[in-house]
Amino acid sequence: MVSRSCANFLDLVSGDFLDLSQTPRSLPRVLTAPEIISDLDDNVNKDEDSYVTPSVCHGRKIIVANLLPLHSQRDTKTGKWCFSFDEDSILLQLKDGFSSQAEVIYVGSLKVNIDASEQEEVAHKLLEDFNCVPTFLPTNLQKKFYHGFCKQQLWPLFHYMLPICPDHGDRFNRSLWQAYVSANKIFADRVMEVINPDDYVWIHDYHLMVLPTFLRKRLNRVKLGFFLHSPFPSSEIYRTLPVRDEILRGLLNSDLIGFHTFDYARHFLSCCSRMLGIDYASKRGYIGLDYFGRTVYIKILPVGIHMGRLESVLNRHSTSIKVKEIQEKFQGKKLILGVDDMDIFKGISLKLLAVEQLLQQHQELQGRLILVQIVNPARSTGKDVQEAERETYLIARRINETFGSPGHDPVILIDHPVRNYEKIAFYAVAECCIVNSVRDGMNLVPYNYVVCRQGTQHMNEALGVAVETPRTSMLVVSEFIGCSPSLSGAIRVNPWDVDAVADALNMAITMPDAEKKLRHEKHYRYVSSHDIAYWVRSFMQDLERACRDHYNKRCWGIGFGLGFRVVALSPCFRKLSVDHIASAYKRTNTRAIFLDYDGTIVPHASINKTPSTDVILILNNLCNDPKNTVFIVSGRGRSSLSEWFASCEMLGIAAEHGYFIRWKTSSDWESSPLASFDWKQIVEPVMRLYTETTDGSYIESKESALVWHHQDADPDFGSCQALELLDHLESVLANEPVAVKRGYQIVEVKPQGASKGLVAEKILSAMVSSGEPPDFVMCIGDDRSDEDMFESISSTVSSPLLPAVPEIFACTVGQKPSKAKYYLDDTVDVVRLLQGLGTASNLKPRNIDQIHVSFDGLV
Helix, strand or coil, rough: CHHHHHHHHHHHHHHCCCCCCCCCCCCCCCEEEEHHHHCCCCCCCCCCEECCCCCCCCCCEEEEEEECEEEEEEECCCCCCCEEEEECCCHHHHHHCCCCCCCEEEEECCCCCCCHHHHHHHHHHHHHHCEEECCCCCCCHHHHHHHHHHHHHHHHHHCCCCCCCCCCCCCCHHHHHHHHHHHHHHHEEEEEEEHHCCCCCEEEEHHHCHHHHHHHHHHHEEEEEEEECCCCHHHHHHCCCCCCCHHHHHCCCEEEECCHHHHCCCCHHHHHHHHHCCCCCCCCEEEEEEEEEEEEEEEEHHHHCCCCHHHHHHCCCCHHHHHHHHHHHHHCCEEEEEEECCCCCCHHHHHHHHHHHHHHCCCHHCHHHHHHHEECCCCCCCCHHHHHHHHHHHHHHHHHHHCCEEEEEEEEEECCCCCHHHHHHHHHCCEEECCCCCCCCCHHHHHHHHHHHHHCCCCCCCHHHHHHHCCCCCEEEEEECCCCHHHHHHHHHHCHHHHHHHHHHHHHCCCHHHHHHHHHHHHHHHHHHHHHHHHHHHHHHHHHHHHHCCHHHHEECCCHHHHCEEEECCCCCCEECCHHHHHHHHHHEEEEEEECCCCEEECCCCCCCCCCCCHHHHHHHHHHCCCCCEEEECCCCCHHHHHHCCCCCCCEHHHCCCCCECCCCCCCCCCCCCHHHHHHHHHHHHHHHHHHCCCEEEECCCCCCCEEEEEEEHHHHHHHHHHHHHHHHHHHHHCCCCCEECCEEEEEEEEECHHHHHHHHHHHHHHHHCCCCCEEEEECCHHHHHHHHHHHHHCCCCCCCCCCCCEEEEECCCCCCCCCEEECCCHHHHHHHHHHHHCCCCCCCCCCCHCCCCCHHCC
């Protein structure tokens, strides 16, 4: 059954989802590499199941964001649109991190609406003059996409605000989600008009989180990085989003995903683990997720500021004039500065309450302390923003009426547009800067403040400060903002604790200058060395490393709609078909067949693990062929396997990973001549301790092994406890002849020398010793333990004892990285394959006793 979400997007991915006015015709194909013309429209080859080497590697950088780094205005005389670069845009500034020879192309929307009749002309002008590709979203779509889904649903949720009631955030609206997806597809269309296979695509922020899926579908080997500039919420918050899986899978179609802090990355990884069952691991210092054969890397690095741009504004004459004006106006006052958007998450009202508390507790500061709060325009609309604005002005008015005097207001709200040089002048003069956001992705205000307080020679002259005078700055920052971890010398506060914020402000303005100097120097060293160029270089280096193996594997796409993903596997890895194996099966005379049970013959999801009558019939057909030696090799106990396969008289069974083996129903069980099980008395109490403290876990007791299962426990806690249990058991069993291994949601202790790989080796050796060396070997399994079997078969059949190398068909269940060279999609495919082979078998009974060799002779 196709889910509602999936069904809705089947047409969307092919481009027929919403009836929207069309953007102008595709941009002209341009010569982007020597004698290679970009021709990547919707109907081109999707790069599926292809294995090609890229042409000339130019490595252009395609930066994709919601808005282009441009200013736009219409010329009043000519009526034509005029454009210029926005020098304050972080997207433009990041060019400094690329080499001077690198070509950078921007894809995004303009801040103004362009009439449909002018769009084609504007698109050509922007591409030619600015290397910019505009998306031109229809007005109605832009409203639903940006102001609707992005700002009213994603933005609050990512900042930990749930729509518990209609007055507290907007409820999920599927039409807004559909607009979000449609907008992302339009962005993908524009990217595909200019991309080369060698280009790197870097997507920015939460507006475009499903864009990687559209790009990966069009070009399976696209080199794709994504950076999230907002917070990523904890799994308990994120899991409430109805389209949570689609967004997670969209991000996982990237090669590298960047976050400002470890907290945001940790939350994302937890969501992937809890909702998609995808585990992550440290790979030589890098965090990586294995996703259908691809490794998706995680990058943790906060963005920096453009030092040169900031220092150039500090050196402007207009900035010097403004600095002198501020100095004269606030002479003798202690100036505290706040710069925030009018937003419900910036904590402006909480900041004002802290100032009010400070003035109440310290009367000596009354008349001397001033908070200048610069309020940038709100980026979104709604009743929440209006309420935040009303509360801010109400508290400011109350403070000024209570503690103000003629010519002195303790709180100055600047809510009109403030030019950049004016803000920088306030930074340079303010004794303290406070950022009190209750939740914020990064916030570069503290970085700007530190650099401005360091100043330049020109600024020192304007301030009347000698060159040798020590620089000082004080920061009070919320512990819930992205830049907080990198500012170790700041006073960190919980913005909800008004008393603590008031105390922090008092500490900041009364701290000795020597301490202020040390804190400032520490911050300046970090900010100046971790600027935006450093951030870009570091991200691109990791992106290049993440994409290094793109052309070493075969790639093809699977899945519908936003569930699309790319499988990347070895070029020699392919699906095993009945037709392919049947010819080898028919022409061979001595065959060894090894079959796993759970996940191979019966699905893992099946509650009833008993084999069906069809499976029993198929196995009997295979076993009754005198040319076949068939074994079920399982980790299950021998009692269950004996009961289930009692009617398969000629079927061999290796239970508990080969510790017990039986060649046929009438044979006795043989066990490996291994040590005693005294170690169980050590293991069982330890496992019982972890079971009691880990809700949902349990112990499985086998004859030869003990297994601790945690699949029903909390994913994070279960994994944490498994690692601790593994370490605990390894330490207490250091001198015991056992192996302690961690598998998928289990920790197992078993005797050394018991493995599926050894089972395969012993059975094949027995066949050789009996004078019937195999000329056909087939092994099918789905688990990590089956990989030992695949490896063992490869090494055993290459033995010089064999007269000829047999035909080998090592096959894993599921399209995933494996030591096997073949795969089958699921248990249904496995049963179908076995049925096809069973039909071709000779049903004449055979005598297996002639190759039966006891374990004692093989060890």
